[in-house]
Amino acid sequence: MTEPPKFILRVFIAPEIAVKLTLTERPDSVEHFIQTLQEKCRPRLDYEFTLHYEDPDFDGQLCCLVDIEDLPEKGTLQVIRSEDENVSLQSSDTEILPHVPISNRLKTWPDIFSVPTFSFEVEHLLLEGNAAYEQSGKTVTLTRSQKSSILESMATAIMNYKPYPTEKNIAMAAEALVTAHPCLKEKSSESGWYGWKWSLQYKMGNFRSRLAKAGCLEVAVNSGRRSHNNPDKAHPHHNIKKAKHAEVNYLPNFPKGQDATSLENVRVQIIQEVERSEKNLLLIDKLMQMTFALRRLEIIKEDPMIGEFLQKWPALRIDSQICAEFHRITNVNLRNQFYSELDRQMPRMLILLRQKAARTSRTSEILRNILNLYDKQQEQDADVTRNLVLHGLPIYLREEDPQFFKVWNIEESPEPDISNTSVGILTIVNENSTNSVHFSPVSAAVVVEDEIVVRETLPNGLMHLSCCSG
Incomplete structure (x- = not known):
């Protein structure tokens, strides 16, 4: 008997x-x-890189593979591209591309705001002031320039997270400031930081105005509104274009050395790459990163229809690019986040569905039928259980929409009936069945604006829709 392979690596x-x-x-x-790896993945790995493996000695943290004896017999490795600025990606008919960072902002608003380090003068003043406050409770008196320096540093730190912080965010920053430096507490306010909160609020407005004049797109997009000299323009406080969900990079500036014209040429190149029979996914990813700011500008300023937008950016029909785009915007791994949370909640959801099905109501009857189909499945693997939970949850919550989950029997009809479907999941089957849930379909697809956007499994389809709505 042939021995099984010794090394199986992802x-x-x-x-x-x-x-x-x-x-x-x-x-x-x-x-x-x-x-060996370069030969297998040619031409995608035609550049210098190092390999990192998940080291069990450090709870699966990545370590650089230096000694071949450390190579695990079964495990996951990651290619890390060389930091050399001269290394670039190219295909046989593609120009050499410059290195383009994915984003400028990598963090969401923290649970605990970290107060920045101030100028040498201010830090010395606060050090002495905090010592005096601890002994006698005496607060410091700041000059105008010293207070301005503190507010400038705080505004810069806040801007690293978001340009339009909420009142709660500002309050958190103000509280963190006086907590770190109690000598700055205000005796006139009960909280000790109420005045700092309003000072930061005004400072952020001034800071945004200066950034807009400097050409920062994220805030410049809201400039040129109604003023004394332009009374007919939009109200300055209405319909502000800013991050409303989890966007970390809402509207980044164009990459250095690029403008709308040059990035438009790259967009055309992406279309050509997507239309190839053998797609260079690594090159497409590189080009999509480069043009990220152009897409965000188009979405925010023009608010295009999804169908039109996907015609201009067909790479967003590729599963890996949907996840990559979500990561560029939120700095969150969509697939890992979605499935880890779904699988974590799944056992509890199954219990709730069975408890509800045991009762007497129309909802309970529907759930009983679905659970009976599930129990008859020969293989109840993770995807089958996910399918059950994702179908059963809206029924359990009484939020089911008959227009959302649709079925297309390819044996009966050459085309699916997806007219008047703004958004939905289409299950594709090749069997005659009146069941509302199909646990072993041919495939599934995401439908947006009466058009199939991407073919996927049901869980992946809902994951992609959560990306669009989140």
Whole structure:
């Protein structure tokens, strides 16, 4: 009997692209292993990189593979591109591309606001002031320039998270300031930081105005509104274009050295790459990162229809690019976040569905029928259970929409009936069945504005829709 392969590895060659690599023996060296991987993934790995593996000694944290003896027999590895600025990606008929960072902002608003370090003068003043406050309770008196310096640093720190903080965000920052430096407390306010809150509020407005004049798109998009000289323009406080959900990078500036014209040329190149029979997914990802700011500007300023937008950006029909775009906007791994939360809640959801099905009501009867179908499945793997939960949850909550979940029997009709469907999930089957839930369909698809956007499994389809709505 032939012995099974000794090494079975999952290698991420891009953030959302993994390949399976099977080796019958340990490579002679790390360099030889990299050459083997490059041969398998050519031309996607035609550049310098290092390999990192999940080290069990450090709870699965990534460690650089330096010694080939550290290569696990079964595990996950990740390709890390060289930091050399001269390294770039190219295809046989593509110009060399400059390195483009994914985003400028990598953090959402924190649970605990971290007070920045101020100028040397202010830090010295606060150090002495805090010591005096601890001994006698005496607060410091700031000069106008010193207070302005503190507010400037605080505004910069806030801007690192969001340009339009809420009143609650500002209050948190003000409270953190006087907590870190109690000598700044205000005796006239009960909280000790109420005045700082309003000072920060006004400072942020002034800070945004200066950034807009400097060409920061994220705030410049809201400039040019109604004023004494322009009384007919939009109200300055209505319909402000700003992050409303979890967007970390709402409207970034264009990459250095690029403008709308040059990025439009890259957009055309993306279309050409997507239309190829053998798509270079790594190149497409690189080009999509480069044009991220152009897409965000188009979405925010023009608010296009989804169908028209996907015609201009067809790469967003690719599963890996949907997840990558979500990551560019929110800095969150969509797939990991969605499935980890779904799988974590699934056991409890199953209990709730069965408890509800045991009662007597129309909703209970529908759930009983679905659960009976589920119990008859020969294989109740994770996808089947996810299918059950995702179908059953809206019924349990009495929020089911008959127009959302649709079924297309390809044996009966050459085209699906998806007219008047603003958004929905289409289950594709090849069997005659009146069941409302199909646990083993041919496939599924996301429908938006009467058009199939992407073909996926049901869980993946709902994941992509959550990306659009979130």
